[in-house]
Amino acid sequence: MFKKVFPLSAILSLRFLGLFLVLPVISIYALELEGSTPLLVGIVVGGYALTQAIFQVPxxxxxxxxxxKPTLLVGLLIFLVGSVICAYSTDIYTLMLGRFLQGAGAIGAxxxxxxSDLVPEEVRGKAMAIMGASIAMSFALAMGLGPVIGAKYGVESLFILTAVLAVLAIVLLFTKVPTPPKIKHTYHATTSTADILxxxxxLNMIIINAMQKGLMTIAFVLIPIILTSTEFAWEKSDLYMAYLxxxxxxxxxMGPAAVxxxxYNKPKQxxxxxxVLFVGSFLIMGLTTSSTVFIVGVVMFFIAFNMMEPLVQSMITKFAKVHQKGAALGISNSVAYFATFVGGTAAGLMYGMSDRETIGISVAVVAVIWLLWTLRLQNPTKHSHLYISHDDVDTAKLRNxxxxxxxxxxxNDSxxxxxxxxxxxxxxxxxLRSKISK
Structure with missing residues (x-):
């Protein structure tokens, strides 16, 4: 399983590493560009998510x-072009264009x-955990390196590094990624994409995914700005002490949560x-006057995010029919990235209009409403899989x-x-075997 999952996880991690490298500092950097306003900065931070939302389903x-594979190549090339444009932008609108193009390479789904094509469902949770862990490690590396590299060489150097990572991902795609099996789906063949909604x-997983990603962008707009404000007076190069x-x-x-x-089939819990951790984190970040306590709030936020991340993706692949996984993940990620864009834009707008305490309490209230809605969820039905040679199956019995x-x-034709x-x-x-065997 690991040999099948690792190359794909590496490609996704390289892409996210490029996106994550700029997250700790991009809001501060964007504020200094020609034509910038708090609202436009929020759009730049979450701008890639808007085009992700548009292109995930296609x-x-x-x-x-x-x-x-062909779809992955197209997405990585678009991401590469967007990264280069960001690197050489001199005003807020060119940077915004580059961020939109970065997001247009929507390959996550x-x-x-x-x-999910390559790994049986019984171990798919582990596969998603590996993917989630690789992304989390990229996140951790980016949180440490981004502020340091950005402070020493300029934020534009981070975008150049992102373009290099995109090239490495393309190389991995054609040298290490196996070809997925050819699947012929016939049972419930009349289902349509609309059935996903x-x-x-x-639908529950789509909403959970969207809320999680929206809160993420709000956090990344506000955390660096707040820590480098006159209240806490951190240097840009010190931000890694909060993120790492x-x-x-x-x-x-992430590991215990995934297990x-x-x-134990308890994703709802x-x-x-x-x-609950999301609620606490935003209350702490909004109300505390201590930088140490503020970091506790940041830690709580990332614990909550990483506990949830692999389970959301795994649940979607379990609930979706095999021939609709791409479309289901596309819809889910599309909605989630739209929420990411809305979160970034709202955070920029709120920062320009209200104080930190009001923002923290407002976001926490939204999260409480989300918590109450989530109480209605049910844990998924536990399924098993029968694997039998096609040569031993009576086709007529199977179709009936x-x-x-x-x-x-x-x-699985392959x-x-x-x-x-x-x-x-x-x-x-x-x-079950006796019902379809020759």
């Missing part, structure tokens, strides 16, 4: 039709769908705990296989096997 759907489980411990604790929390959520406890079945997904506690594997 990229996810395109990957379902023409293949994952494609990579997650490709991992009608599925309450998928936060990401270390977040990375440590508890996946192995992890989501609720994460939201209709049961309320069977989520779907499909044919490995010549039939896969049947069924409710673990409702059907015995041997009984």
């Amino acid at each position: 990229f996810g759907t395109m990957s379902d039709k023409i293949g994952r 494609v990579i997650t769908a490709m991992i 009608r599925d309450p489980n998928l 411990p936060a990401m270390v604790f977040g990375l440590v929390a 508890f959520g996946e192995k 992890i989501f609720l705990l994460s939201i 296989l209709e049961n309320e406890h069977i989520a779907e079945w499909y044919i 490995e010549n096997i039939v896969v049947v997904k069924y409710v673990t506690d409702a059907i015995e594997e041997e009984d």
Whole structure:
């Protein structure tokens, strides 16, 4: 499994490393550019997310039709061009254009769908945890290096480094990434993309994903500005002292959260705990007058974010039909990135109109409403999979296989096997095997 997941995780991590490197300092940098205002700075911080929101669904759907690898290449090339434009921007509007292009290379859903193609569902939670951990390590590295490199060589150097990382990702794509299996899906073949939004489980995950990403952008607009303000008077190069411990604790929390959520099938409990931590973190960051306590709030935020991240993606791939993973992840990421853009824009607008205490309390109130809504969630039904050689299957029996406890079945042409997904506690594997065997 690791050999299949690691190259894809590395590509996504390189891309996110490039995006994360500028996050600790971009709001301060953008404020100094010609034509900047707090609102425009917020748009720049979350601007990449707007185009991510627009292109996630087209990229996810395109990957379902023409293949994952060609789609990944297109996305990485667009990201590369956007990074170069950001590096050489001299005013706020050119920087905004570059950030929009960075986001237009919307490959997150494609990579997650490709991992779900390559890895059986029983171990997909571990695969998503590996992907999440690699992103979190990129996050931690970026939080440490971004402020230091930006302070010494200028923020434009971070964008140049981002372009180099994009080139490395393209090299990995064609040298290390395996070709996913060819899937032939026939069970419930009449389902459409609109069914994704009608599925309450998928809709719940889409909303959770959106709220999480929106709060992330709000945090990244406000944290560096607040810490370098006259109240705390930190230097830009000192910001790593807040981000690095936060990401270390977040990375440590990710493992147990993934195990508890996946192995013991308790994602709802992890989501609720994460939201409680979100509420506490914004209250602390909004109300404290101590920089040490403020860092505690930052640590709480990243613990909450990292506990939630791998579970959201894993749950979406579990609830979606095999032929709709790309589209489902595309819709989810599209909504999430739109929320990211809204969060960044709102944070910039709020910072220009109100004080830190009001912002912290307002965001915490929104998170409390989210918490109350999440109480209605149900943990997912536990499914198992029957894997049987296609040569041993009676095709007629397979096509007539209709049961309320069977989520779907499909044919993996590359490995010549039939896969049947069924409710673990409702059907015995041997009984199911006998119903479709020759």
